[in-house]
Amino acid sequence: MQSFSFTKAQTVEEATGAGGRFIGGGTTLVDLMKLNVETPSTLVDITGLPMAEVEKLPDGGLKIGAMVRNSDLAFHPEVKARYAVLSEALLSGASAQLRNMATTGGNLLQRTRCPYFRDTSYSNCNKRNPGSGCAAIGGHNRMMAILGTSDSCIATHPSDMCVGMMALDATIHVSGPKGARSIAIGDFYHLPGTTPNVENALEPGELITHVTLPAPRRQSRQVYLKLRDRASYEFALASAAVVAETSGGHIRNIRVAMGGVGTRPWRAHEAEAALMGKPATPAHFRAAAEAALKDARPQSENGFKVELAKRCIVRALTMATA
């Protein structure tokens, strides 16, 4: 770990003007600093900022402060009752100890678990050293992404929470040197393309202050299903977040997002289009799953993720429409 200066911000303005890396729970940043992957010269502690509240909004939506801890968010009564997919996604991630530390804003910015990204003895990582190549391609790639990859990067986005938020159409609110703005979560994450070092829409100095969720549709049912090698403390091989509204055996409204398979939290628009207005039957679920994975580009070791992700979607749809 390289030496750094540490300052604690009292206000959002102070934080965004400090010119350093923000640290909340530290569950990603400190880990990567120990590995010398992250080498910030200045850390700005934002744990004292007034962003740790969950509030119900007048329009029925929910406002989640960026400093709300994963465990507090998962067990918040509003979240448990009306945004079950988010609660389930949060509780399926990491361990109880990590969830007690990890924050909402930090989890939105969680970095990949790609072993080649995390090991600086590999100089060829386009995320760390733009233009240097990708050690993961041709390496141990079982956990890597199959959707949204490029010849520059195949790293999987690791978060469960973000997948739940994708299916809930969250909006991310940021504040920065140029003022405050809002970004739909669907526009927040960049595909790696030729610049995998640019992971999201944040501008330099911008701080995530909170997330808002729209009011859930009253008839909707929500499911988060995570498939993984072991039962706990394990990243997804494939996960699916489904928010579904059915009537008369037909799907009236549907949102499907996937984790463990994409270079970003993956919204399966093709699956949604294939389901809209259709009867909630296994055949349609399977067709939707096929549509969601039709562009999958597996590596040498992770071809199984294609079939596993399809089965994950089918099961999640079955559960959400039963």
Next chain:
Amino acid sequence: MATQESTAAKMAGSPHGIIGRPVARIDGPLKTTGTAEYAGDFHLPGMVHAVPVQATVASGVLRHLDVSAAQAMPGVLEVLHRGNIERIYRAVPNDPNATVSETRPAFEDDRLYYWGQYIALVVAETPEQATAAAAAVKAEYAAETPDVRRELEPFAGKWHTVSERGKVDDALAAAAVKVDQTYGTPVETHNPIELHATVAAWEGDRVTLYESTQGVVNHRNAMAQILGVPREHVTVITRFLGSGFGGKLFPWAHCALAAVASRRVQRPVKLVVTRTMMFSNVGHRPVTEQRFRLGAGADGKLVALQQDALNHTSLVDAYDEGCGEATPYLYSVPNLKVASALVQRNVGSPMAMRGPGAVPGLFAMESAMDELAVALKMDPVELRLKNDAVKDESNGNPFSSRHLRECLETGSAKFGWSRRTAEVGSMRRDGKVLGWGVAAASWGAYRFACATTVELGADGRARARCATQDIGTGLYTIFAQVLAEKTGLPFERIDVLLGDSSMPEGPLSGGSWSTATVLPAVAEAAEGAIASMLAVASSTPGTPFAGADAKTLRLTEGRVHRASEPAAQGVPFEQILKKARLNRVSADGRSGSAFEDPKARGLSMHSFGAQFVEVEWEPEIARLRVSRVVTVIDAGRIINPRAGANQIKGAVVMGVGMALLEETVYDPRNGQPINANLADYRMVTCPDTPQIDVTFLDYPDYALNSYGARGIGEIGLAGVAPAITSAVYHATGVRVRRLPVRIEDLLRSEIRQA
């Protein structure tokens, strides 16, 4: 638990009762309160910190090291490397009392044999400074393409015959039913939760090493040779171990590095091996690849068995896993051949890991037996009962005590095996498919030499000393139980001092032999100390026993009394010691190896067991979990069923990991263990842990020692993985012969719906 009831019932008839009682470990409070001192916990005045630099290629030559930047960094005292380190000697080859894990000392030549090999060592004031400077050392390599392939075939080298009888070729050719399959197990990393660590402190030409070792005596002997000092000048201290699973049996390269660094800087040096280094530098269970050929009659009677076992080893050590460990004696079969060979890979040296040989060997053999049962359309328990051996057919010796049949029958009854339907995927519960599997287990029973001292002190306490160590299984408590049995003192008045090489020499913590080894020596020492105490009582004027024949005296509940009178009428022994102006009485106890014991001669001594496993399978999402394990163990008399059941349960959990999760993966391009951390190397978590039912048959094996105890550290792991893969086959129809079972294997199942 049934075990505890049956033991309690036996205890009622025992005069003292402490042997066989499920007592809590005496070191428990120290561990739960964080006050037990492990090697890395020792902080000595003036101590500095050493961090090794690792090679980032697995094959080739170290061309150049640039340490100038590191040397100039804050707090750095010394950067040691091949060019400036004093000589580190090799340990004497094949010295059974001074074994090392890796023959080649660090920095011996500029050749690179495996990824992560130590190439330099930074010594600095703080661990952070040493770590930062280690990262600043620049190395230039002439890199070559390493060979870290998991596949060991095709193999064209020379085979070594381990065991042979009859004519296996002819019998296989003529057999009515045959199985011929190859089974593979991956590199498993020991991963004890306590990191390897050395704290070295010199005083003149004497050194004290605070170590995480499974053998303080061997460690002292080896380090004396390696450091070039007399044995008497080295003291090794291991108060507690956060386990080792075999990985800490013998010294590794870092131990010598810490010691020579300390000698160089003339200050105590601490070196803690990181978790990531532990995947490359301190051993692993090697890859095995085993071809098994079984031939049987239509009635299920085995007629032929051939095992050809390969395991990988490093370029610097010829480590033989010994996969044929249990094969020659487990079943009755007239024609048998076991052969083995080694294949070199660019990996660090392998090292014995819990149940070495038997555990991967039984995975292959018991998997083949399950396949034979399927081929015969015979129940797999029935097949094993039919082939039970009444003597050790590899040498004709009778078994000292063998109850495999009862393990299988008891396990069947407890598990409910009679309700099993044989057809794949035929059992369902709560929307899931169930799979049931079984396997037999075995592990050797050993006893080695041990010396110990027991004292009765004027402070009213009994005290045992032995240069062995408690690997974390409960050996402190075993000593205390024997002292309590002999003296009648409560645990509160018993001290057990272990883990110091200057004490009387005790055993390595390995091979599940510690308990069987120490029991007779502690008993003899305790009896000697008591005899001495009674002699003092009879010869000390002013005591009620002065002039009495010592033979008529007893020590009970800590009191000396006449045999004809109750203990309550006696005198506490410490009062007699005070009267006699003695600080203590003491005696040494010694016992030899079972190999030299006439009582054990001509007997085949092993523990046995049976593992019954249930898996739950959700075919729609390829989710498989082990839900239930019934394990029945025949390991002689169980001295402490609580610590014993804990060992077996832990071993079963490890077996779940072996079957479904654990594998160290090497990047084929550079030979790096790529999942070298506890997130990416998957071990079992609490929600993966099945319900585990442990039964000990508790038949004493008096051929091994006077208590009839064998060992229980390893037997619990044997047979778990093949029972699981057999259950996986029963649920899914997928036969996994290459561990671990992965979701990608299960997706091949033709059963798509529960």
